[in-house]
Amino acid sequence: MVVESLVRPIIPRLLGEKGFIYIAKAKELAAKGIHVVNFGVGQPDFRPPAHVIEEAKKALDEGFTGYTEAQGIKELREAIADYLNERYQAEVSPNEVLVTTGAKTAIFMSIFALVSPGDEVIVPEPSYYAYSEAARAGGAKPVFVPMKWRSGEGFSLDLEALESAITSKTKLIVLNNPHNPTGSLFSPKEIEALYELARRKRIVLLVDEIYDNYVYDGEFRGILEQSGWKDYVIYVNGHSKTFAMTGFRLGYIAAKKEVITALRRLAVNIYSCAPSISQRAGAAALRGPWEPVKKMIEEFRRRRDLIYEELSKVPGFEVAKPRGAFYIFPRIAKVLKETGFSTEEFSEKLVEEKAVVTLPGTNFPDKAGKGFIRISFAVNREDIVEGTKRIREFVEEKLTEAKK
Ligand SMILES: Cc1ncc(COP(=O)(O)O)c(C=O)c1O
Structure with missing residues (x-):
């Protein structure tokens, strides 16, 4: 077969949705009956207006x-x-x-x-x-x-x-x-x-x-x-x-x-x-009518306030309040320094141990996101409370282990 030799060399080297790796892990956990909090999503969890x-x-x-x-x-x-x-x-x-x-x-x-x-x-x-x-x-x-x-x-x-x-x-x-x-x-x-x-x-x-x-x-x-x-x-x-x-x-x-x-x-x-x-x-x-969109955005504003407040309580996290889109991008470099994790390892261990999906900043897509994670708040408020609680527990546990 020669067909594969015709694929232009650049194509296999293009980046794909790297986020799917973490989502696959999350699915494995969900199949075991574990409640996964998926902060990896890039789409609103709403239906289109009626x-x-x-x-x-x-x-x-x-x-x-x-x-x-x-x-x-x-x-x-x-x-x-x-x-x-x-x-x-x-x-x-x-x-x-x-x-x-x-x-x-x-x-x-x-x-x-x-x-x-x-x-x-x-x-x-x-x-x-x-x-x-x-x-x-x-x-x-x-x-x-x-x-x-x-x-x-x-x-x-x-x-x-x-x-x-x-x-x-x-x-x-x-x-x-x-x-x-x-x-x-x-x-x-x-x-x-x-x-x-x-x-x-x-x-x-x-x-x-x-x-x-x-x-x-x-x-x-x-x-x-x-x-x-x-x-x-x-x-x-x-x-x-x-x-x-x-x-x-x-x-x-x-x-x-x-x-x-x-x-x-x-x-x-x-x-x-x-x-x-x-x-x-x-x-x-x-x-229009645009009311359903306005309502949805109001809900996203409440989520934004909630997630900002909750993530601000996580030790070692430096959080800026997002003013747009539906992502928050905390700097976790202090946690990485203490624990020795890389940005990717942080996201991997978080999904493995706490069933919380985040995306490492290095997915975006080169170097400047190193030491950050992306958390989408296109998830309901219960999951925001649960997911941020698990993140806090995870970080506290890892920092305590690192000090031993
Ligand atoms: C900044 C940005 N542009 C474009 C897109 C792609 O949008 P679409 O689903 O309409 O192709 C996305 C999706 O995540 C995005 O975040």
Whole structure:
């Protein structure tokens, strides 16, 4: 057999969902009847709003089950443009929107379309892994720039370091706001400074705002509020997080019409169109009512407050209160130093001994997450109380053992 020899060497080297390793362990424990607290999840534990489900059913009943326009149905592109224009005065027209099969496809296609082999893509780190992997798949080099961390404050952009990382090969800088995995919400000042840097250096920003409705404190400055953004920004968003629609696989790109035309060509060649039923449901989602989303976010705010309070009691943990997304990213370096565990060992032993799933910061995806763990609070409050209690017990036990 020679077929395997044809697989491009980069492909087996791309990162996957490393989180699944821990989830497999958790499943083993659950099969033994142990109650597992899964802080590894990256999706809301809510159902989509009722009117979204109704619209999906209606689309099915009406036989709206064929291919659609590759760019996405007009109804959905109009709803997306209206949403962005109302919220950000973005001046987006429906023909500047491309509907994709999830935000991940949007990220992959945008990066793949814009970089050539040898180019560089700057990724502030820690980071969701999809950006660097899309760059690598396209033959470009991800250049990780560590963010700044301050006790009590968490992570912020290091604008000087970002500027220093720019070379003649730099094509894109990635911005994810609110931020996975750190829960940071970058300040309007940071956003404006980054945008100015991109303009000055004539570099495009790939901006992923998929958590734009998960904002708890502080001001969220959408990139589409920047005047002239169309020359410098490829904007990615989607329905997965806001409407708890991960399995519908619905995302979108907003960009200058010429870019959308090129990306549409790519879309036709890859997936023809996003699922027809999901598109109808997605249009209904954006049209509202938004009350179910607001209620869900209020619940996430309560969870955020609870998890912050509980994790602050864990000895050796340095915790910043997340201002966005649904992740908290404590620094556990002091515990690692005392116990001799690596970041990965901490998460492994925690799942083995206490049936609590967390993700090591080193999953995100290079070095800057070393000494941190990501804890998702897309779980109910009972599990937050139980899971954080187990984490505290685990750390106390390990610190006591280390002192012996
Ligand atoms: C920052 C970020 N962007 C994109 C995605 C992917 O979203 P989708 O499920 O719509 O592909 C995720 C999912 O975890 C994410 O955290």
